[in-house]
C-alpha cells in the first residue's frame with residue numbers, strides 16, 4: 130500500500146500564469162525537497178485549452194528535472210482519481226519509489242461557451258445537444274419529484290460549500306452566501322442557479338506518494354491510502370433510466386470500502402459539479418439511504434460541525450474545478466484534514482476520509498479512502 | 504511480471520472510420536473473448552484531431568463494456584510505451600487482472616500542415632520554429648559529418664523498412680522502393696527526403712495483458728515482458744549539444760536490459776520517425792558502437808535476414824505512425840515474431856525482442872524487452 134507524504138497547491142481561480150507555470154508553482158518546493166523517479170501529470174485539456182502537447186515533459190523541463198520519466202493521465206473531470214490509482218500501482222509494482230502527481234488545468238484561456246463545448250465533447254455525438262449543466266438540472270427535477278426534496282435543501286448545499294470555501298485560502302470563491310443569494314442568482318439550467326455550479330477555474334495541486342514502508346522517512350504523519358475503487362458507466366447518458374443515482378459511484382465506493390476494510394468515514398470530498406450531485410453521491414456512497422440525502426443537508430449533518438462533513442474544502446462548488454487538478458486537490462484536503470492541518474475548516478476527529486473523483490455524469494468514478502493508519 | 508496473451512490490429516493508413524470505430528475494429532474480437540477489468544487507451548490527440556474528449560469512456564461504451572474502468576494515457580509519440588508500463592503496474596499491484604490496451608490515433612481528419620503544427624506544440628514556445636522533421640535533418644547532417652557516414656547508408660534504412668513493410672498486411676505503405684526511389688523522392692528537410700519520414704496514418708492496435716501466473720490459461724504461447732526501462736530528456740531540444748545520440752534512449756535501454764537480465768536480443772522495433780533515428784537509436788540501445796550503426800545498415804546486418812533485424816514490421820517508416828497506436832503496434836510485432844507468426848517477414852529464431860517507444864526528439868523514451876520465457 131501507499132501513502133501521501135507531502136503536498137503543494139496554488140490558489141484556484143482566474144490566474145494569469147500559463148498552465149506550465151501553475152504546475153510549477155504547486156510543485157517547485159516539492160522538487161527542491163525530494164528526488165522523484167516518476168511524475169504523473171493529471172490533465173485533460175492542455176491541447177484544447179492551451180495549444181500544447183507533451184505537457185508532462187514540458188513541466189519536468191520547467192521544473193529542472195529533465196530526466197525524470199513522466200506521463201499524462203486523462204479521464205476528463207475524473208483524471209485526478211485515475212492518477213492516484215496509477216501512482217499507487219507504479220509504487221506497488223516497484224517501478225517507482227517516489228511519485229510526484231501534478232494535477233493542473235488552465236481553463237480561463239477560453240471563453241465559457243468554448244469551454245462548455247469542449248467539455249461536452251465527452252458525450253457521444255448524437256447526445257451533444259445535452260450539456261453537463263443541463264443533465265444536473267434534469268437530475269434535480271427528478272430527485273425532487275421522486276423523493277419530495279425541497280428546492281431549498283438542494284440550494285443549501287451551495288450555502289454550506291461556499292461557507293467552507295470562505296475558510297479555504299486556496300478556494301476560487303472565498304465568500305459565504307445566504308440561501309437567498311443562491312436562489313436569486315441567475316438561472317443556468319432551470320431550476321439550478323449560478324451559485325449551484327462550479328465556476329471555471331485555473332489551478333494546480335501536487336502530491337508526493339511513496340510506499341507505506343518508506344513513508345515515515347518523509348514525514349512523521351503520512352496519510353495512508355487505504356483503498357481505491359473504480360468503475361465506469363455508459364457514455365450514453367441520455368439512455369440511463371434513472372438520473373437520481375450514479376451506478377459507477379455506487380460500484381466504485383463499494384469496492385473502495387471493501388478494499389479499505391472499513392465501514393465508517395469522518396468526512397468526504399465529493400464531486401459537486403452541481404449542488405444536486407453532492408446529495409446524490411452522498412447516498413450512492415452509502416452515507417444515507419437513497420432519497421434521504423437532502424434531509425441530511427437541511428438538518429446540518431453534512432456541515433463542518435455536523436456528524437459527517439461533506440466537502441470541507443468548499444468542494445468543486447466554491448473551491449473551483451480546474452479539471453485535471455480537482456481529484457488531486459481532494460487528496461490534499463484529505464491530507465490536511467487527517468493531519469489536523471486544515472485550519473479554520475478543520476473537521477473534528479478526522480481520521481478517515483473519502484474522495485470521489487468523477488468524469489462526465491458518472492461516466493467514470495474513482496473513490497479513494499484515506500486514513501491516519503495503514 | 505506480466506505477459507501479452509492476445510492482440511488485435513487494424514490496417515494502418517488513411518482510413519475513413521472515426522477514431523472510436525478504429526479502436527473498436529482492433530478490439531472487438533478481444534472483447535468477445537475475454538472479460539477485462541481495466542482498459543488503457545493510448546492516445547494523444549483525440550481532442551485536437553477529432554474534437555472529442557473522454558475517448559476512453561466513449562470507446563468502452565462503443566465496445567459494450569460500459570462498466571469497465573478506463574483511462575487515457577498520453578505521452579505524445581511515446582504513449583504506447585507508457586501505456587505498457589502502466590498496464591504492467593496495474594497488473595502487478597493486483598488492481599487489475601486482465602488489461603486491454605488500445606492504442607489509437609485518427610490523424611487524417613486534419614491537413615498535414617495542421618498536424619505538423621499540433622505535434623510541434625510539444626516544443627517549448629520559443630523553439631517552435633523547429634519541427635521534428637527539421638531536427639531529424641540536423642541530426643543527419645551532424646551524424647554524417649561526425650562519423651563519415653554516407654548519404655546512401657541513411658537512405659538504405661528506408662529501402663530496408665519499405666521492403667519489410669511490403670510483407671506486412673497491416674502496414675500503411677506496402678511497396679518496396681529502391682535506393683534510387685528514396686533519393687529522388689521530394690526533399691522534406693534537406694538532406695532528408697519524403698520516403699525517409701513516416702507518413703501520417705490512422706490506425707489502432709490492441710493487446711491483452713495478464714500476470715505471468717495467469718498467462719497460460721489464455722494461450723499456450725504467452726509473450727513475456729521481461730523488463731521495461733524509461734527515461735526523459737529536456738524538452739529544450741535546441742539546447743542539446745549533441746544531436747547524434749539520444750540520452751533518454753541510452754538510459755531507458757540500459758534500465759530495460761538490467762531489469763530483463765539479458766544482454767542479447769534477436770530483433771528490435773525502433774522509433775524510426777526518420778531514417779537517421781533508426782541508426783542513432785540502434786547505437787544508443789547498444790547494438791553497435793556509436794558511429795558504427797550506418798555500416799551495419801549497408802552491410803545488411805539489420806535486414807530481415809541479417810544478424811539483428813531492425814523494424815521487421817516495416818517500422819514507423821512504412822507501417823505508419825498513428826501516434827497513440829505506434830508503441831502498441833510494436834508490442835504486437837514482438838508478439839507475432841516471438842510466436843513465429845510473422846508470416847513472410849518472420850525473423851529466424853526470434854526468441855527475445857525489444858521495442859523503443861519515443862516522444863518528441865527523445866524527450867521521453869520507453870524500452871520494453873519481450874521474450875518467449877518469463
Ligand SMILES: [Ca+2]
Nearest residue numbers: 395435436437
Ligand atoms: Ca464525525
